Amino acid sequence: MKNKTSADKNENKLAVLSEQINKISKEVPIASVIAIITTDEVIADYLHREWERNESTRAGFRILNILTKNGGFMRFTDMSKKVFRSKCAVSRVVDNLEKTGLVKREMVNDDRREKRIIITKKGIEHIEETMLQRRQISKHIMSCLNEKEMETLISLLKRIRKHIQEKYPPK
Numbered sequence: 001m002k003n004k005t006s007a008d009k010n011e012n013k014l015a016v017l018s019e020q021i022n023k024i025s026k027e028v029p030i031a032s033v034i035a036i037i038t039t040d041e042v043i044a045d046y047l048h049r050e051w052e053r054n055e056s057t058r059a060g061f062r063i064l065n066i067l068t069k070n071g072g073f074m075r076f077t078d079m080s081k082k083v084f085r086s087k088c089a090v091s092r093v094v095d096n097l098e099k100t101g102l103v104k105r106e107m108v109n110d111d112r113r114e115k116r117i118i119i120t121k122k123g124i125e126h127i128e129e130t131m132l133q134r135r136q137i138s139k140h141i142m143s144c145l146n147e148k149e150m151e152t153l154i155s156l157l158k159r160i161r162k163h164i165q166e167k168y169p170p171k
Contacts, residue, residue, distance in 0.1 A: 036160075043141060046141070047061075057093070057096070059085075060093055063083065063094065063097065064103070064123055066083070067118075067119040068119060072118060072124075073116050073117065073119070074116060075108060075115070075117075076114075076117065079117060090117075097123070101120060102120060102123035103118060103120060
């Protein structure tokens with residue numbers, strides 16, 4: 001009988017909490033953050049499925065893109081800051097990119113503690129081969145917005161990111 005009472009109390013607490021969550025979820029700031037998180041998850045899932053065809057990942061794509069834009073190489077520390085991930089997390093992604101021959105690691109000034117990531121010829125070819133697919137995917141994702149709406153979205157997301165990073169800068 002005691003267990004039933006405990007279960008009833010939990011059920012009552014859950015009902016109250018559920019009601020509170022439903023209520024505050026309708027507040028504009030919370031609803032906005034929930035919309036951003038949910039959209040990120042949907043886009044991430046869509047990209048994951050599309051990039052699987054080319055044996056890519058979201059993180060791998062990001063690192064290859066950054067390397068390409070930065071002359072083909074970057075120190076782990078700098079990459080970590082660019083992708084807002086720890087050096088350990090970046091290292092795991094680089095491990096996978098290295099296994100497929102898309103990047104390699106190299107010591108900086110013969111210092112074994114400091115390494116940089118370098119895009120390989122195969123990595124450059126991979127970027128070239130997947131560029132059209134990436135453009136098509138992006139166009140598909142954004143096809144529900146017109147040009148002005150996309151510009152507004154970019155501006156708002158950058159403003160939110162800057163605001164957050166002022167308080168919590170990348171590690």
